[in-house]
Amino acid sequence: MIRSLKLKGFKSFADETEIRFSEGINCIVGPNGCGKSNIVDALKWVVGGTSPKGMRADSIKDVIFKGAQGRRPARSAEVAVTVAAEDLFSAASLETEVKRRVTADGDSQFFINGKKVRLKDIQELFTNLGLSNRDYAFFEQGQVDRVLRMRPAERRALIDEAAGITPFKEKREETLKQ
Ligand code: ATP
Numbered sequence: 299m300i301r302s303l304k305l306k307g308f309k310s311f312a313d314e315t316e317i318r319f320s321e322g323i324n325c326i327v328g329p330n331g332c333g334k335s336n337i338v339d340a341l342k343w344v345v346g347g348t349s350p351k352g353m354r355a356d357s358i359k360d361v362i363f364k365g366a367q368g369r370r371p372a373r374s375a376e377v378a379v380t381v382a383a384e385d386l387f388s389a390a391s392l393e394t395e396v397k398r399r400v401t402a403d404g405d406s407q408f409f410i411n412g413k414k415v416r417l418k419d420i421q422e423l424f425t426n427l428g429l430s431n432r433d434y435a436f437f438e439q440g441q442v443d444r445v446l447r448m449r450p451a452e453r454r455a456l457i458d459e460a461a462g463i464t465p466f467k468e469k470r471e472e473t474l475k476q
């Protein structure tokens with residue numbers, strides 16, 4: 299489960315802001331334009347989203363707080379998510395923090411528990427946790443419709459992902475290529 303999300307210099311969140319999630323369903327409420335969708339964008343971004351459009355931005359640099367009255371633009375945007383997963387062997391809950399940072403030159407950096415990693419590493423981690431920024435973890439307005447209109451192969455890919463077998467398929471393909 300997602301325990302918390304920390305944003306700093308990300309879109310409208312100029313100051314460091316921490317959002318804590320509790321177990322079960324969480325709702326984010328607030329007036330228009332207060333930043334609800336920006337929180338979802340941050341989550342999509344930190345799990346390894348690569349399409350600026352998916353984050354409602356023209357370029358990846360647009361996620362950096364661009365300044366406001368009396369506030370200078372931020373030099374970088376940072377989002378950190380803490381997830382807890384049950385350890386299969388000890389039943390202990392293991393917390394992992396994943397952080398992504400982008401600087402004004404458009405350079406992205408990724409960290410798992412403070413250690414620098416590749417984009418691929420965090421994408422793999424979240425795919426294993428069922429939170430990848432692909433088809434099914436994020437369902438937005440109008441997407442139910444999209445599922446209904448999908449071609450069979452696309453629908454199959456969605457089911458594969460929901461069932462958790464996508465990572466194995468990818469590993470198999472990678473092995474076959476070698
Ligand atoms: P609604 O209820 O209308 O869906 P919302 O709560 O989802 O609103 P968001 O879309 O999350 O609102 O936030 C929009 C606000 O974020 C706008 O005021 C926009 O100017 C601001 N914003 C987006 N990107 C940036 C940025 N890079 N720097 C500063 N502010 C930004």
Ligand code: MG
Pocket residue numbers: 334335336
């Ligand atoms: Mg919104």
